[in-house]
Amino acid sequence: MDYVKNAKMNELYLQIPVRIAARLPLGKDYHASLNAGPYIACGVGGKTSGSIPYYHDTGSSDGNRLFKINTFGNVLENNAGNRRLDGGIIVGIAFEYRRLIIGAEAQVGLVKINQQLRQVIDTEEFHNYLPRNFASFFTVGYKFR
Template identity: 25%
Template sequence: MKKLLLSFLLSLAGGMGLSAQNVVSGTVIDKEGNPIPGAKIEVVGSAEFTITELDGTFRLETQNPAKKVKAQYVGLNSKTQTVVPNMLIKLTNSHIGWNVNIGFGGANITGEDLEDNSMIPAYKLGVGVEIPLGRNWWLMPSLEYKLKGTKFEDKGSDYSEKENIDLHYLQVPIMGAYRLNFKNDMDLTFKAGIYVAYALKGKGKYEEIYDGRTEKETYNLFEEDVIKRFDSGVATGIDFGYKRFTVGLDLNFSFINLLEDNEDDLSIYNGAMFFSVGYRF
């Protein structure tokens, strides 16, 4: 009886020891010692993972004993660490990142004295830098090529007029950003800042149909001293990220009057909206 009881106790102790090895727990902090909620804790060599709580703690029961875990958080360097009881994992700021994006949307020129004008299709191509400022905070300058402008249209019983204004800008937005991280490598980034832009090309196309006759004219906006080459304004946006891929919405609002000759005290301003897709390096 004593031998049976001893064997049972030893077996129970061995089972408890195995169970203890299959539990990984600890806390994830940043370099200042602040807890990091939403960090991903992944067992190396396995698909098992968990996400840290609001206080940065985690607890993961694994099917097999875990030897190492990898902690990851967007904007911070990932870290692999050997499993110990109540482990403490410290993540540091990541290096500068890069991104590329392409977007399509609409642009318009607005003003109190403008009539019969409407939005035109617009596009952008961009490359940007992501500079970490601390947990969740980023500085995001970029260089973009953007098409903006507007179109006018007027119709009558025996005539019609159309005029397209195309402005091709080299634009530099400088934005601050706040990034929220969620489970499964997803994040949401809110951006806001200012931009400066220089128009590489400005073209106007005019078409008039009257009494069955059509007249067309193309002209350079800058040779005619109609529009200023320089522009500046507010840039804002929101991006949804999954791993290295992003989709987003960007808005631009000019605060500089685009008219070169302003003797009549008229004011017009650029505005544009772009839906974009991108990739982070």
């Protein structure tokens, strides 16, 4: 967005995943694990902040107007407009060598988390833009016995 600078959105979700996993032996000391399944999540908090170039005298040195609003809630109530409820699919893979585990995971949200953007941004560029949550993780672990 041309008129928002340094935007930062934080979202905190409480998530319940349900996964099916398979552990495959690849050798004496090697194993691979695959997992997949759905998740459901509820947004419990978050803040959205940034700055907007302000074309009137603001008294600030850089001419920008700073903002900090709640991430979840209605745009008409001066919030960012994100829905609290989210759901999607999780897919993960991990490799084990003896007690060392290295894994990767991706989560793709199926819920359009903010359909209120059209009320704020009514431009051709964002007309069909409806954001969804996406997350990826890389892990390194050690199994204690």
